[in-house]
Amino acid sequence: MQENRHLFIIFGALLIGVIYLARLFYLQVLDESYAIESSSNSIKKIVEIPPRGQIYDRNGNLIVYNTPVYDLVVTPYKTKVRDTLRLCRTLGIEKTDFDSLMGAARSYSRVKPSLFLRQLSKEEFARIQDVMVDYPGFEFERSSVRTYTSASMANSLGYVSEISKKQLEAQTDPYYRQGDYVGQTGLEKFYEKELRGKRGTKFVMVNVNGVQKGSWKGGELDTSSIVGQNLYTGIDLMVQQYADSLLINKVGSVVAIEPKTGQIIAIASSPTYDPRLLTNRAFSKNYLKLYKNPYKPLFNRAVMSSYRPGSTFKLIQALIALQEGVITAGTGFSHGAAPMKCHGHPFTSTVALGIQHSCNPYFYYVFRKLLYDNDDGNSFTTSAAGLKRWHAIARKFSMGEKLGVDLPSEFKGNVPDDAYYDKHFGKGKWKFSNIYSVSIGEGELLTNPIKLANLAATIANRGYFYTPHIVASIGEKGASPLPQYLEKHETGISPHHYETVIEGMKNAVVRGTVPGFAQLSSGIISAGKTGTSQNPKGEDNSIFVAFAPVDDPKIAIAVIVEFAGFGGSHAAPIANLLIERYLKRETISKSVESYVLRKNYLPNYIFPRGTFPRPKPVPGDSLKKARADSVPIAAGKDTLRKIGYKTKTSTTALRGGI
Template structure:
């Protein structure tokens, strides 16, 4: 019993010691940043080795993105001893003032943070860290500096790499790199000062797969922080590993050809392999050479010009531009009408121009002829029957019910929503539903006559060129699609899981046949609107579209601009290998005038590898054309 008091004293003492240690640890790790900085300083004794980024190949194994070796001149302030700025300036070709300004610039670039202990803003710059002093130097430039670096402690060379684009095409697909910012660098993060990170396109979306795995080399430093040896003979070093190649579905030569066809034009070309959803080409016009945005020097020099260009070469038109689809939309209206049972494939409707304007042609006796001749009154009547099915005695409520169902069908075609692709900057387009029109006109205060322009792909309906190409792929597959994507495989792993799944529309397979036949006749039979799309020996199925472009001026006056030219197609008819959408802004004429022949050249080039003599004049006509109200 006489020892009980001692026991409690000992327990109390141990508890107090534990509390003191816990508080100290909390203070060191959370409150006092000086300990964290000391740990970072110690960590700087290890050297991170950054591997080259993954090489990117097209579907045929051609290298579309590679790495080119450059050098950085690195500096660590704590290791600099009595810098002779005059001598150093002579070595690198700078003045003393330029050297002083560069030191200031490096500190400014690191930004600031709020110290939790003092509440004050402090610089992220740390004198024990290494920063790039000169960047993106060629081997010849660095070779004149390296032999003299021993005279300037604190400076060393670092091998780096930057991207190179051998073809100079596909800028909007591949993207570009830029330096990691202050929030992205740090001792516990992948990036350090001067590292580059993907900012757009494939480079951004697949950043983690492309950047590889860093290596670590531990070094022993002497009293003046010079490296004297590897720690433990490299026992704890790890090797940097370059990431596996990225294989694209893109055909780079087809991409280059498409960009050539679209010179002096605004718009887009998208081509998809229907069976896989792989994007074969994705042309945004106008475009730019991706080599213009390689490295900080070129970005600083060229980016402002590209941003300020009135023709917007940086804008990804195939992904982000939402256009009215025009008569290409009639293919889907036909399918929904048959699925809903408001028409059959043999339904005939008079071409009544008093209802809606149309070009001269015989009245369509069935769905196939309606698609072939692109009859506006036919699809006006079909869409009216879809919207008004007498599900309610109130005509406005009936319209809301019908439009709601119609919008569901459209969503099943990937319209009115973002396609979950591996590209960035994708727009959802617009498929109006009852809520959309309720905002404009009031709840149940509208009917089909209010929204009739949607029947022929005008008015509020808007699709991106990527969505249009996907519609063409759905037609080719007779009712399903795989989400369009750029990357075929990361290494040998194949596409991402979601790019292996078939997405089915709400329309049964059997209803596609009469529509597809109408698309074939549109190209190959008299009365079709796409005769300029014919290719000898290849059965093409296509649908033209002509889209009005009106701009409202001050005072409510409308300015009518030249029509947009639109065309979707796939080929061959019975074993489709390619589905294409072409959209040329303000080209004038109809879809068969400019978009259809352009699409046919893409198809012919992909399937045959060359343009036949018969179609050479067609090719030259497209190459020579200067369209789209070029600024």
Template sequence: MIASFICLIVIIYIVRLFSLQIGDEKYKEHAESNALLRRIIYPARGLIYDRKGNLVVFNQPAYDVMLIPKDMDKSFDSIAFCKVLGIDMPELRRLFDDMKNPRRNPGYSAYTPQKLISHLSQEDYGRLQEKLYLFPGFFIQKRTVREYAYPCGANILGNIREVGAKDLERDDYYRAGDYTGDLGVEKSYEKQLRGHKGVEILMKDAYGRIKGKYENGRHDVAPESGRNLTLSVDMDLQAYGEQLMQGKVGAIVAIEPSTGEILCLVTSPNYDPSLLVGKERGKNYRMLRDAPGIPLYDRALQAAYPPGSTFKPTQGLIFLEEGTVTTSTMYPCYHGYINKLRVGCHGHASPIALRPALQTSCNAYFCWGFKNFIDKRGTTPAAQFDKWKNWMVKMGYGYRLGVDLPSESRGFIPNVDFYNKSYRGPNWSANSIISVSIGQGEVLATPLQIANLAATIANRGWFYTPHIVREVADTVLDSSFRQKRSPGIKKEYYDVIAEGMRMAVLGGTCRGANLPGIEVCGKTGTAQNPHGKDHSAFMGFAPYHNPKIAVAVYVENAGFGAAYGVPIGSLIMEKYLTGTISPGRKGVEERMFTSKTFTASGTKH
């Protein structure tokens, strides 16, 4: 019974094999690789628009010369070929060597299409197309390369590059010679932008000449264009921000608080995205990687800076929520916090409550608050610090926020273990780590995290994960960008902080941000650092009621927060909210355009 069963199966299989191998001619034709050429049709990559609907990135045609080495004529006329393309013999020989070099082209096979020359110019393309019949085995593959409407925003947009061996291994979609996104949204939205490749099956005669479509194109697959992206970025604001940052090292991040959409993400030094297109890409890439200030490094996302006094609002929030202080609690400040050790401060009235402490950026107030919170009776510094760390994490510090761009940095918020390790045991107290309360010491934050704090205060207690893409055509935005995140601190406490920040603009450290007709709230930061002059920082939002923009500015080694952070931040706000700069502030603008804090040899990072 079992024997007859297996005999029956084998007979069925033999019949099937007979019909496949002898009965049906269809499969043989399919396999005639000599007669059929599978030509890949590349889809148009998705376009990129900015929030106002301006086209930012689009495609232009590029032509690659392809070759199936096996189909080349024995009597290939290399001299004629060189003449058509305007190259000389050694150059042609080099191109062939590169194509066959297994290290440069690991997928080389004489039987499949190989790329001989990339990025043919329009004229060369025209001439070669005309004479192509002379060179069997050669054909021209049309592709697209990127073109940029603005010379800015390279860190956001990214660029495209040829896939490498790792990409081929990682993703079946790619074949050698394909392009993939590198950096920016080109990388993070690669899957949406690239679309789906199509294929057309062509018939060739014995001389390799195309004889039309196989079975009238019945087996062809049409390419599917990539999806268009709409960025949340305002390219005009981005360009303006890059102009303000000229000659300086640092970053500007602006967020629309009500949506979490990033309005501009400036890093400086920066570069024109069109440098990374076409033949010159490799050379320019190396240049940008090695240039002073490393333009390829996106400081807005990747740099972790000491946040300085921009950190103080977070401390006020924790003290209020934990009941360490009320709005009327006063701490003394005699030019600083003096309690076994001394943290300096500048002159202002003493004792001082939370709102004026924010207004004047009093170090002593936050040191005292931090001390009373950490050294609270009936618990341990470790337990209190653990609470502190959890609040910081909920506010978006210490971990990646989850922005839709590659290589975001985490910043750094120390935890109990960290201090136990550096103090060799749990014998540390508030005084040992007092500098974290004023955004110095171990804490580090990215400009994006600082801007996100401004947005959270603007919203009085919640934020959306900052994101740079507003819409992917015909799809829904990732759910992580559509869910409100809340640190869990009461709205009334955020009101207090916002009020303090408003006071700072009206009569405190941020007076330079007092725009006519716009109620700005702000907080300066002047961060000491081991690399030289203080970093100048600013964090703020406007208007006070119903905020439309939240900004963080960070300028490396530029001195006081009021020196560069405040003017740049306030100019960005003014430009975005009113579309122009009022005549009274043209002077400030001019000063920012022209001032330099960075010389190629001078600044370290």
């Protein structure tokens, strides 16, 4: 019995061996197809990169789309170039360019394909594809370039370029390869994962000449690419283009927000550039020119800039003081003993009048009462507890912290607290005379246009805001935005206090600090606040924040124009025109438009080595000495002495703009 079992095992093993031998004989001798494939063909993996998602405005108008192009890639160890000059003529490049490109490819990898020549148009591809068959090692990959419907919104849209070596090495999830394109700035960077889609792969049989002979295994192992998701924004393209046109020959920014949703209607930065400059083979040359431009067109002033808010910050001062109960709507202050002057108003009897006339002494006393913690305001030391409380409420307006807008590189800003002053002056060694310039939005306060527009939206909503964002939905129109843009942020200030402030803002527009020539003739009732902010680089910055209509706000806006002067005379007309264009869908106030378009506030100098000139002297300013470098912060007398300025009885903040 045991002997039979041994024979059975031996017979089975022999049978299996015969079967394997027979199969090998068939594959290697009888079946010629495998021999042909092994000698003449190879399997090639082709990565399919999907088109990036497109970008639309709130009305369904296309802003960014894709145009098909072809990239020429090279695998160095496969290359056989017998006639280099002929190849250079075919590709339209110089011999030196060819040597440089081949050297870069070899340094990357001899066995891996890398980009040789990018973004060949369909016409260029058709012209050279037959010739390239004579040059093994060179292959075409289908790609696409971003194409723009207008030369608008370049800074916020951002650009796409080849991924850098540093970015490749920093990948935690190895998705990108050498030669891939990636969003580098703006929306293209912030929504890179949504826009890029998901790449696919397919395996094909190719002969020794690289000609495809069909899919491998009938496409069994292929995976399909998934097109990038579209972005549907809150941008109104008509208003956006109008904003860009109004900022021509000006340095500054515009941000307009829909208060009820936080969606950004328009976001402009000037000087800017044509986004099409960074979508072709001249990318490097064009980028270098833009980078070296002294007016910094690549710098998105809407979210990256740093300005003192000037008199627009008086709105926050009034709201905090009302909420804290240190003043009422009917509280008045005389101008006596205040270190800064007003604008021809001997007595300000209410909060609304203080805002209407942008009264500097009024808000000097408001801030002093806040810091002295409800005492009589006659002591010479500042209450740290009062400053802490003031700081905590100011931060609820997202001043001094990032809003979280869907753009990279947002500037945080600065709202000083007791710890800030303890660090600069020593613990407990600072007093009100060191910091009173903060009362009128100067000193150590720093902000940017997106925060000021959000302030206008918060007041329009009577105490809350949604984080400003450009993209309203992803994938399909009407879908929900990212969850963080649905969260309601409360300031904790009672709504009736906002009505007091809004009354002053309404009057500021019609009979306050906005001059008659800057007002609209279209009957729109708006509420606004002017600001004239100290600018250490030259003339003052002109600022204006507003919202309209007052009873049912549909747009909140902030405008900053550098080197322009009074907020009511220069920023306010721009804001008013954009409010009118958005609400009326046309420009009715032609005289205001003509005034804005003919203004040129571009500095008429070239900044040496990326720096700015010394501040220009201002009549009435008591500063006697200016440092060679610009002053990042202008505060009270003690602060100015500490950083090297000599003063008599006033500071840069004492001029106090409207």
